Amino acid sequence: MTAGQHGDEETCDVVVIGAGMSGLMAATTLADKVDVVVVEAEDRPGGRVETVREGEYWINVGTQFTEGTGPLIDALDRHGITMGSLADTGVGLVLNGALVDASDVLALMFRTRMTLxxxxxxxxxxxxxxxxxxxxxxxxxxxxxxxxxxxxxxxxxxxxxxxxxxxxxxxxxxxxxxxxxxxxxxxxxxxxxSIGIALTDPAKVPNFALPVGGNQTLTDVLAADLGDRLRLGATVRSVETSGDGVVVTYDGGGRRVRIRAKRAIVSVPTDVASRILPELPETYRGALADIRYGRYVIVGFFTEEEGPQPWDGLLGVSTPQLSFQAVFNHAAALRKEGPRMPGGALACFAGGASADALFALSDEEITDRFARDLLTVYPQLEGRLGRGIVRRHHRVVPFWAPRGRASLPTLRSPLGPIHLAGDYQLDMPSLADAATSGENAAKAVLSSLGR
Structure with missing residues (x-):
């Protein structure tokens, strides 16, 4: 709850802008120590974390995997979220119609009908x-x-x-x-x-897993912990300094609201941060502009097969000659123990220029293309593919242009009472990095408040 309120002007200790993984982690780190409000423009929390569920299976239609160490893994453990290990799974590659183990160089060279x-x-x-x-x-x-x-x-x-x-x-x-x-x-x-990880044993990647129920399992729990401190459908217009604090202005519920706070954590994509921070120094504005975002089209399919299948032991397959570039097998995390359950869950990914070319198509056209190509990889799925679940992501994974990473340290420093957070702040953008960045920002805020 806010500490004080008068009409459309409120006060609190800290405002967190953005309820993706970094924003949720920042807010839940703060929640027991200060009065915090979280504002999120979308109608759901989680940002690029989104999961669709059907029976025992799920499909991550946003960010795919959980790996690494730190606050993300700690939060999963703390909330008792079961992890489906991917340590014994492999990665495949389809070339010229042949599917081979991507880590088997001899198979790659001699079983895929390549020219010299x-x-x-x-x-x-x-x-x-x-x-x-x-x-x-x-x-x-x-x-x-x-x-x-x-x-x-x-x-x-x-x-x-x-x-x-x-x-x-x-x-x-x-x-x-x-x-x-x-x-x-x-x-x-x-x-x-990224490619080095794909070519090595997944067991070497710390905590490489899928939360049972999907990545959204954790963001749902974190959002629920915040209760009415989380405000959805709240579009921030500006974050400005005022004295030794901040004023956050947002539109939500048909009204314009101003929140006066001691500190703010801005946990949104970099182009949004540039837009809502009118007082941003040019060094910060340039550093934010150095960060770009990848784009994807994803189609998820729940499947209806029975009995063991050739893809059961593969967490993913690269498909460079098809309309999508990879198939991820979310059900791989459930194949470790007991008899194989009927059905499954697959997600087909197209990124970069391939995604750009698909954005203009209808969901039905994209689904038809992906389904046809998926059947060329696994004909066993004929007649066993469910409806296509389509997501178009124009801005997902951050990346740096050549020399762009040099400006990254700038974004790790606060702008007076305003702190930045996001998966772009650390060395390898991931869900774990997003969580770490959010917790780091929260701890810096608490320190600045003497808490």
Whole structure:
């Protein structure tokens, strides 16, 4: 509840703008210590976390996986949310109609009917990625130099000297699949990291899992904990400093509301932050502009098969020659124990330029294209696909253009009483990074208030 209220002007200790993962984590960290209000423009909390459920199965139609360490995993544990492990699953790749294990180099080279030029191109790209991967997490001097070089170069440099159209299609597909952009748009670091994860054993990724019931299970719990402190359908118009505090103006419920608070946490996409912060210094405005966002079209299908299927042990399959670039198998997290339940849940992803080309189509046209191509990968699904659940995401995963990451430290510093939070603030945008950023912002606010 707010500390005071008079007409359409209210007061509280802290206002959190945005109820995605970082905003929810910030607000729930603050809730027991200060008077907090959360304002969210959409009619539901969660941001890019969204799950559709049907019976025992679910499909994440926003962000896909949970991994990493820190506040996100702590919150899942604290709320007793069961995790479906993906540690024993694999990643497949479909090339020229053949499905192979993406980590099996020999199968990739010799079971997919590639030409000699294709094999050379794939080997060159793979070698460049695998040579860089060991330096991505080390703190040594050489590792820092390698990462700095990758930060300066576009990801399209992976294709330097590669004449194989197939190899080029694979890299573009991976860029679209993992980041929602084209290789020319992003620095090499992020794409190399993403592909490196795909080519290694998922068991090596800390806490690589799917919350049972989907990622929205956690955001639903966090939102419920906030109760009436969370205001949906509240579009923020401005966040401005006033004395040693802030004034947040928003439209909601047919009225304009002003909240005077001691502090604000702005946890929204960077272009929205630039719009609602009129006093933003140019250094911050430029740093926010350095962050871009990937785009996706997702179609989820609940399926009606019975008995073991060839995709049961795969968490995902890359499909660079189809209308979508990847299929994620959400049911993989439920296949570890007991007899296999009938049915399943699959999500087909198209990102980057592939998504751009699909945005103009109707949901029915997109579903038909994806369903036809999915059946070429798994003909066993003929007659067993449910209705397509379509989501169009024009702004999802943050990424940096070459040299863009250099301005990131600016965004980690508060603007007086205004703190920024979001999955763009740390090194590898993810759900875990979003949660960590939100908690970090909340702790900084509490410290500034002497709490």
């Amino acid at each position: 030029m294709d094999r050379f191109g794939m080997a060159l790209v793979g070698a460049r990625i695998l040579c860089a991967v060991p330096f991505l997490e080390s703190d040594g001097r050489l590792a820092k130099r390698v990462r700095a070089g990758l930060d300066r170069r576009p990801a399209s440099d992976l294709l330097r000297g590669v004449r194989s159209e197939l190899a080029r299609a694979v890299v573009r597909s991976w860029s679209g699949q993992w980041m929602g952009c084209e290789p020319e748009e992003t620095a090499a670091t992020q794409l190399v990291t």
